[in-house]
Amino acid sequence: MAGFNRVILIGNLTRDPELRYTPQGTAVADLRLAVTTVRGRSGSERKEETLFIDCTVWDRQAETCSEYLSKGRPVLVEGRLIEDQWQDKETGERRSRIKIYVQNVQFLGSRGDGSGTSGRFDNGDDSRSSGRRQRYSERQAPPPAKANDAFDDLGSSSAPAGDDIPF
Numbered sequence: 631m632a633g634f635n636r637v638i639l640i641g642n643l644t645r646d647p648e649l650r651y652t653p654q655g656t657a658v659a660d661l662r663l664a665v666t667t668v669r670g671r672s673g674s675e676r677k678e679e680t681l682f683i684d685c686t687v688w689d690r691q692a693e694t695c696s697e698y699l700s701k702g703r704p705v706l707v708e709g710r711l712i713e714d715q716w717q718d719k720e721t722g723e724r725r726s727r728i729k730i731y732v733q734n735v736q737f738l739g740s741r742g743d744g745s746g747t748s749g750r751f752d753n754g755d756d757s758r759s760s761g762r763r764q765r766y767s768e769r770q771a772p773p774p775a776k777a778n779d780a781f782d783d784l785g786s787s788s789a790p791a792g793d794d795i796p797f
Contacts, residue, residue, distance in 0.1 A: 635710040637730055639683060640738065641665035643703050647687075649696035659692035661685040661699070661732070663707065684729040685709070691735055704738040 641663035648660045663683045670676040685707050687695050699705060709732040718725050 636708075637711055638706065638708045639663060639665050639730070640704065640706045641683070643699060643701055643705060644682060646700050647692075647696045649692060657689055657692040657696075659687045659695045661687060661695065661705070661707070663705070684714075684727065685732050686712075686729060687732040687735060691732070695735055698737060706736040706738055707732045708734040708736075 644662045644664050650658055650660075652658060661684075663685060664680055665683060666678055666680045668676065668678050687707075707730060709730045711728055712731045713726050714729050715724065715726045717723070
């Protein structure tokens with residue numbers, strides 16, 4: 631019988647991401663999500679249940695999470711369940727827990743207040759982050775785009791005139 635192991639969760643971070651590097655230089659970030667489910671409609675029937683889920687993010691995505699996410703931020707994680715096993719140092723008992731091996735992260739809310747627009751993480755950049763965290767308000771805006779001299783105004787452009795424009 632074939633299995634299917636896929637999880638998608640939306641929750642709030644309970645702490646800042648913890649970034650570390652493996653001896654080979656691979657970035658790893660640990661996230662902890664609080665996912666709240668509300669049962670019932672109102673009054674005495676209404677009951678909230680909160681689960682705390684550990685998540686592991688790898689590579690450039692881990693560095694981006696560490697740079698842009700902080701405690702309280704809403705986030706969507708998509709990945710697969712894994713079992714983390716270890717031996718308890720005090721009792722010597724074998725311990726385990728289920729956590730998420732994150733494959734995609736989507737930042738929800740705005741950087742300033744945790745609500746508003748969403749931004750999807752782009753994993754196409756290989757550059758390493760400086761590790762220095764800046765608040766959204768401290769970041770500088772990108773420089774304005776330079777105008778292309780060939781298209782400064784429609785009269786002097788090298789584009790075809792009249793009905794030859796395809797749109």
